[in-house]
Structures are given as structure tokens and as C-alpha cells.
Amino acid sequence: MNTKKPSRNLRFVIIGAGMAGILSGIKLQQAGYSNVTIYEKAKKIGGTWRENTYPGLTCDVPSHAYTYSFEPNPEWSHQLPPGAEVQQYFEGITAKYQLEKNIQFNQEISRCEFIDGRWQLETKSGTKDQADIVIAATGVLHHPRMPDIAGIDDFDGAIFHTARWDHSVPLADKRIGVIGNGSTGVQIISALSSQAAKLIHFQRTAQWIMPVENPAFTEQEKEAFRNDQALLKLMQKHPDYVASVNRFTDGVSNPDSAAMQEIEDIVLANLENSITDPILKEKLRPNYRAACKRLIFSPDYYQAIQKENVHLEDQAISHIEKDGVRLKDGTLHELDVIALASGFHADQFMRPMNIIGNNGIKLNDVWASSPRAYLSISIPEFPNLFMLNGPNGPSAISH
Template identity: 70%
Template sequence: MSGSEKHRDLRFVVIGAGMAGILSGIKLQEAGHRNVTIYEKADRIGGTWRENTYPGLTCDVPSHSYTYSFEPNPDWSRYLPPGAEIQDYFERTTRKYGVDKLIRFNEEIVSCEYRHGRWHIETRNGTRDEADVVIAATGVLHVPRYPDIDGIDDFEGAIFHTSRWDHSVPLDDRRIGVIGTGSTGVQIVSALSTRVKKLVHFQRTPQWIMPVENPEFTEEQKEAFRNDPELLKYMQNEPQYLANVERFTNAIVEPDSPAMEEIETIVRDYLENSVRDPELREKLRPSYRAACKRLIFSPDFYEAVQRPAVEVELGGIDRIEAKGVRMKDGTLHELDVIALATGFKADQFMRPMNVVGRHGVELNEVWGDTPRAYLSISIPDFPNLFMLNGPNGPVGNFSLIDIAEHQWHYVSQLIARLERGECAEICATHEALEQFDRDRIAAAKKTIFGSGCQSWYLDARGVPATWPWTQERFYQAMAEPDYTAYELVTRPGSSVESPRQEEVL
């Protein structure tokens, strides 16, 4: 857009300096916007990669695919990126694109209220700000979920949530309990299985494991990536990985498809061929279909749980005591450290901040226990507020960076209408959200996520809350907004025409 086409100098506030917030800062500057502030509640950037530092932390998206499309990284150490390297990548990228100059750290937004055509913002420190546009890049999994286990405060050893890992606590030759069997629990067990005196992995339900190799990149390979931009771009869009993503996303939508049958065969054979002890093998065998819960990718979990120091405990936990974990059958596992790999509250998004839209409409009341947003981006009555990786997006289906970039392409077109003065307010209509939600729920119930297991994908009603269609449909939806799904409001005296016009009184 040329300078002559711009009509409004918009003020932007971005909430969160994780992956999506950094992307927002880069793209806003790239589009020529200079009036931008990013508020970050912590003392540095990174989001989930800042907060999670547990042993074995690894992303299950290949390294080169887990980068911004415009900022490849030739220096990854392994096929699957370690968490510390991801954090370093985001920190370098933030400095390179000057996003660090936009960020105000240690500023947690507690209130965001729309009044008189602008968003009025207040932080916990008392800072006040105003914005024409708010980008909510708060992330999905950032509020830890603690288990409801009696006696959790009675333990005399060290106990902490895995996203609050206490690195002052020694681990070598200690007795460690890991509660939780998602990707985090699996990675911790793999990382600690050779270091501990005893490790008990407490499983409520076992998980299907997808085998994956995680080789190191040689110095020769990294040098080739540095010297050959085309090779580096190829690695970002490696055909086999893209084919696997397409297979997986199609399989989710069609649980009885050959693609899902192939996935189920792979994970079943991996279990059968990897675990020698029949009793342990049955402890590790899920009773639900593969991919009903989020598939776990691991090169070595089955190897780790067969080591002498590791025990898999499938019985129910009765309580936590001073010396360890007491099972319902009376067994006491004496422990020095307990790691709570119990996940996050997946329905929080912008919460716990108090977000108030037009006419005093409160987001907490609108959402209740079931967050919703049109195409995961816009909420009726909350104008000029756009979410990245919001409710009902394709979390768990493919790379969140890829998702955020496509969503930004969509959001940037909404922003452009505000900037050109074609409207003063824009948000999804109630009718559009209701229709989207009806279609989404009907499709979600038919996906593999709705095939009969408990997972963090399910909302309070038991309906899968994630994107229920193919990757290609998501790309098509993000290509260009359907403005008939939006309420475009002009102020009194405006001569600008818009597809849906309403005077603000």
C-alpha cells in the first residue's frame, strides 16, 4: 500500500511476545506501521519456549519447518529442535527485525476495554494505554493446570509443574515421579531414564507413540545450509514432511480413511516391536484410537521405559504424602522429586485479563467455559481485536508458526480496511460466528478427536475445540476475508461506503 492510500495512522497494541507476538511486530513494521507496542507479562520474549525448560524439551515439528517462512535458520543442531535452540532462534529474530524495541516487559495486561472507539488498556503495574487495534497473541497453552490430588502440599521433597521447572533441584541419582503422559511427560522420562536412581511414570491413560528419528545435523550439512539458500528453503518445505502433515490432517477429518488406518498400523507395530515384556506392553497400550489424543512423537520413549530404573504405574493415585505418592491399592512410591506434567488450561487464551467490548459486553461472560471466535480470529462486539491462534484454530494439526503466518495474512486485510478509512470498526457478526460454530461442531464430532477419549482438545461440552477440516480448507479460509461475515461500522459524517454500514450513535 502506498503512502497516498493511507488515511489513518493506527495505534497498535500486541498482547504477548511469544511466537505470534513477534510475528505481529515484524509484519506491522514491514507494512509501515510505527505506532506499535507489544506488552509482555514476563521479563523476556519466547512464550511457551521461555516458560518450558524441562529436561528433554523438544518440538515435534522438524527444525527447519519450525521457523518463520521469511527467516530460515541454517544452524539447528538436530532434526527435531531442542527447546533452548527455539528460544534462541526467537531471541535472535526479535533483535534482527527490531521487535525488541517495541516490547514493554514485565507488563501484564489486566484490563482491555473498548470505549469511544478505542481500546483502553491497563497493566498490573498501573500503566495505561490506548489503541485503535489490539492483536491478541497470548498463546493457547500458557496457564498451567495443576492436578486435583489430595495432599499435594504435604510432600517434603521438591514438587513443581513442568512449565515452572526448578533447575536448582538436583536430579542425578534421585527418586523422581512424573505425573502425566502427554508429550512433556514422555520427553522427561526419556531424558532422565539414564540419570536417576528411580523414576516412576504415573499414567492415567497410556498414549500412542509415533516413531520418529532425531539425528544430529553434521557441520558439513549446516555449512551447506548456510551457503545454499535454495537448499535451506527446500528444508523449510521438505516434501516428505509436508506429505506427512497432509496425510495426518486428512486422516483426522476422515477417521475411517486409509490414511488413518496407516497411522494406526504404524503406532501399533511400533508398540508391538519395541516393548519386549508383555505385561509392560499392555500397560502402554491405549484403549482408544490413535490420534484421538494428540499423537506423541518420540524416538526413544519405549527404550527409556524398559530401563531398570524406570517403572510405569497405571494404578490410580490416592494421594500425595510427605514421602511420596500413595496409590489406591495402598502402595507408596517414595520419591525425592515430583514433576507435574499435567498440561495447561486450554480454554484461557486472553484470560485471566478482563476484556470488555462494545456496550460493556464482557468476554468472560460471552465465552463462559466454551471460548469461540469466528475463524479463530474475530469475536462479535469486540471490534478491532484480532486473535492469532485463537479458539477453534488448527492447534495440533500442523506447525503453529505456519498457522500464525496464514492468520496474519488474513488479519492484515482487515487492518487495511481500517487504515484506508473504509470503516472505523470491524468484527465478525453474530450470525457469522453462529453459522461457523454450527458447521464446526458438526464436523468436529466426526473427527478422530471425537472418537471417544478424554483430551485437552475437548471443550466443556465434550466437543473437539480444534479445527475440524483439512489443512487446505484452512489455507483457503485464510486467503481472503468474506466481508459479508463482518460488521463494518463507520462513524457519523463518514462518506465511506462499506459492505455493511452502521452509524455509531
């Protein structure tokens, strides 16, 4: 650890105690800064891994790559880690670096205003603070987006957003509908296909699915990781993973590249070779090029959607009523449980905070047409305010 004392005793405020906020706290600690507070709106750390606990939750980045470079983990159970293990990893790191002493939980920042060279902050509960530097580690997947479907409140069964999963609701032998077919919806279908009596996947837009494997690490492999630090470091930047990242980055940067052609060939072959029913295959075939939307990574969705108790519904939804989901063609799917896998308001970034920069300029006005920032990190007229995942930041990330 760097014990060099900084020349200035700067005051830092970090907003959010997810993956990025925890890392910020550690790095400031290592740089010798002690005047640091992390404000977290929830009662514990974790960000998206705290918020999401739905069945089948899995990180679609290889587990060893989804670690801090200085904190490899030899104990991952699978190639793609389950969400609970990811949350456990970050809780362990937080404890190891004794960060909880710097975190104020249940404190949601509501206002940041730059006055006389310093940021003045206020939480919803009325707590006030000042900072020389504010680091927004707010992430983009923490404001659930509810679908605009009439009748949601009329359903007699259990209905909830997937980021607010109600674990008191029994699922075995139930009739379950999943609305939304992004990564979350796909993972839930795979997880529930073996226990639901009937499982309906409501699809608005077909998705390209990148095939992946998710084997469990053997005890022999984990023992090798524990005893061989060089091997463990290699796993963090495994050549196969680095190649896939580079391929995706090259592909989205140049849609006419060989990398993009390779991506398209892989996802097309996955569809053609995995689905046997020609009608289902056409329902699952997107009408746009791969990577125009975020790719879905799944080892088993195509297998799950072909089970006898699982049905893909691509007809438009009219409304939800007390017994289930009514389609625009009049068909009623009677259900006991509806899971809304409708995603998040990914454009919120630091919203709904009221952020005011130089000379009273409001971020909501600057971003009225669309969010934008310099290198996804900083915004003109908002001095010493830095984002760790700002506008367009995730666009060239492969997973």
C-alpha cells in the same frame, strides 16, 4: 521491506511476545506501521520456550519447519530442536528486527474495553493505553495446570510443575516421579532415564506415540544450508514434512480416511514392535483410536520406559504424602523429586484478562459455556480484536 506509508496511522497493541507476537511486530513493521506496542507479562520474550526449560525439552516440529518463512536458520543442531535453541532463535530474530524498542516487559494486560471506537487497555501495574487494533498473541500453553491431588504440600522432597522447573534440585541418582504422560512427561522420562536411580512414570491414560527420528545435523549439512539458499528453503517445506501434515489434517478431518488408517497402522506397529514385555505393552495400549487425543511424537520413549530403573505406574493415585506418592491400592512410591507434567489450561486463551466489547458485553459471559470464535480469529461484538491462535485453531495442526 515494504516502505510504503499506510494511509492511516493506526495504533496497534499486541499482547504477548512469543512466536506469534514477534511475528506480528515484524509484519506490522514491514507494512509501514510504527505505532505499535507489544505488552509482555514476563521479563523477556519467548512464550512457551521461555516458560519451559525442563530436561529433554524438544520441539516436536522439524527444526527447519519451525522458523519464520523469511528467516530460515542453517544452524539448527538437530532434526527436532532442543528448547533452548528455539528460544535462542527467537531472541536473535527479536534483536535483528530491533523489536525490543516496541516491547514493554513485565506488563500483563488485565483489562481491555472497547469504548467509542477504540480499545482502552490497562495492565496489572496500572499502565493505561489505547489502540485502534488489538492483536492477542497470547498462545495457549502459559497457564500451568496443577493436578487435583491431595497432599501436594505435604511432600518433604522437591515438587514443582514442569513449566516451573527448579534447576537447583539435583537429579542424578535420585528417586524421581513424573506425574503426567503427555509430550512433556514423555520427554522428561526419556531425558532422565539415564541418570535417575529410580524413575516412576505415573500414567492416567495411555497415549499413542508416533515414532520420529532426531539425528544431529552434521557440519557438512549445515555448511550446505549456509551456502545453498534454495536447499535451506526446501528444508522449511520438506516434502516428507508436508506429507505428514497433510496426512494428519486429512485424518482428523475424516476418521474413515486412508490417511487415518495409515496413522493408526504406524502407531500400532510402533507399540507392537518396540515393547517386549506383554504386561507393559498392555499398560501402554490406549483404549481409543489414534488422534482422538493429541499424538505424542517421540524417538525413544518406548526404549526409556523399558530400562531397569524405570517403572510405568498405571494405578490411580490416592494422594501425595511426605515420603512420596500413595496409590489407591495402598502402594507407596518413595521419592526424592516429583515433577508435575500436568499440562496447561489450554482453554484460557486471553483469560484471565477482563475483555469487554460493544455495549458492555463481557467475553467471560460470551465464553461461559465454551470458547468460540469466527475462524478462530475474531469474535462478534469485539471489533478489531484479533486472535492468532483462537478456539479450535490448533485442531488440524499435526504437531
